[in-house]
Amino acid sequence: MSDSGFGQVYGPVLSRRLGRSLGVDLVPYKVCTYDCVYCQIGATTNKTIDRKEYIPVMSVLDELREKLGMNEKIDYITLAGSGEPTLNGAIGELIHGVKAMTDIPLAVLTNGSLLWMSDVRDALMDADIVMPSLDVGDDRLFQYVNRPYETLSFDQVVEGIIDFSGGYKGEIWLEVLLLAGVTGISAEVRKIAKIVEKIKPTITHLNTVCRPPSEGFASPLPQDQLEALKELFPGKVEIIAEKESGDIVTINQFRNRDGDILALLSRRPCTASEVASGLGIHATEVMKYLENLVSTKKIRRVFSSGRYFYALSYSKKESTEA
Numbered sequence: 109m110s111d112s113g114f115g116q117v118y119g120p121v122l123s124r125r126l127g128r129s130l131g132v133d134l135v136p137y138k139v140c141t142y143d144c145v146y147c148q149i150g151a152t153t154n155k156t157i158d159r160k161e162y163i164p165v166m167s168v169l170d171e172l173r174e175k176l177g178m179n180e181k182i183d184y185i186t187l188a189g190s191g192e193p194t195l196n197g198a199i200g201e202l203i204h205g206v207k208a209m210t211d212i213p214l215a216v217l218t219n220g221s222l223l224w225m226s227d228v229r230d231a232l233m234d235a236d237i238v239m240p241s242l243d244v245g246d247d248r249l250f251q252y253v254n255r256p257y258e259t260l261s262f263d264q265v266v267e268g269i270i271d272f273s274g275g276y277k278g279e280i281w282l283e284v285l286l287l288a289g290v291t292g293i294s295a296e297v298r299k300i301a302k303i304v305e306k307i308k309p310t311i312t313h314l315n316t317v318c319r320p321p322s323e324g325f326a327s328p329l330p331q332d333q334l335e336a337l338k339e340l341f342p343g344k345v346e347i348i349a350e351k352e353s354g355d356i357v358t359i360n361q362f363r364n365r366d367g368d369i370l371a372l373l374s375r376r377p378c379t380a381s382e383v384a385s386g387l388g389i390h391a392t393e394v395m396k397y398l399e400n401l402v403s404t405k406k407i408r409r410v411f412s413s414g415r416y417f418y419a420l421s422y423s424k425k426e427s428t429e430a
């Protein structure tokens with residue numbers, strides 16, 4: 109690893125669907141088209157549909173080349189991260205660069221909100237797997253659950269996913285995340301299932317809230333309800349909701365990592381990627397913890413040498429001497 113570390117490439121992390129997945133982040137933290145109530149990395153700070161090269165593709169490819177040179181076992185390279193990757197206008201160039209660099213299969217984890225744009229559909233055609241999301245069956249719940257950018261309509265998004273599925277030659281793994289008392293009821297699932305019939309994904313992955321959500325009211329479904337609702341979907345369906353000791357992980361897990369992070373930062377300021385690699389936390393998940401600690405003034409963000417670091421908040425002594 110270089111002295112500067114990795115800013116956009118993280119992992120590999122263990123993924124139930126993708127095995128050892130090496131993540132690639134193409135946008136800054138929480139640049140997204142949605143502000144989903146269940147998001148595990150917090151509220152969207154820049155809700156937009158403005159596509160541009162947020163992160164330079166060549167720098168990402170340089171990081172990836174260095175990481176692959178370490179010869180770690182990697183099952184998939186996954187374009188995911190802390191926002192919506194298709195917002196990066198150079199994602200197609202990035203995909204071509206990755207395919208030229210390695211034979212490791214490439215997956216794109218996307219909310220699917222921009223697939224109505226022909227240039228986005230074209231950019232993803234060379235990916236091995238595209239993993240879009242469909243959490244609701246109508247516009248009313250689309251606005252409630254996904255809280256999209258103001259110009260995005262539910263019909264527009266659904267038509268984009270269907271259009272993409274009609275021309276894409278790779279595999280489509282559609283994720284449907286259900287919320288207790290909202291979308292996790294048979295009447296709403298039937299609406300979603302009718303759309304799934306039109307998309308015709310390779311497989312539908314059924315999920316629920318498994319990590320600390322953006323909104324406390326976003327509640328998980330128990331396993332038995334997921335199993336029952338699974339039967340309403342067409343085609344191949346698999347439940348992917350994470351478990352711990354047979355139970356779905358709840359928001360209580362959120363507090364367990366704070367002490368570890370504070371202990372690390374008490375020894376030296378670290379970037380988010382250093383915290384993630386040092387403590388074995390997924391890079392997208394670690395931002396949730398860091399932002400919570402910032403909001404409670406336990407830590408602070410410092411910009412230095414072109415990078416953001418996290419450090420313990422100033423002590424009274426430091427404030428006096430500053």
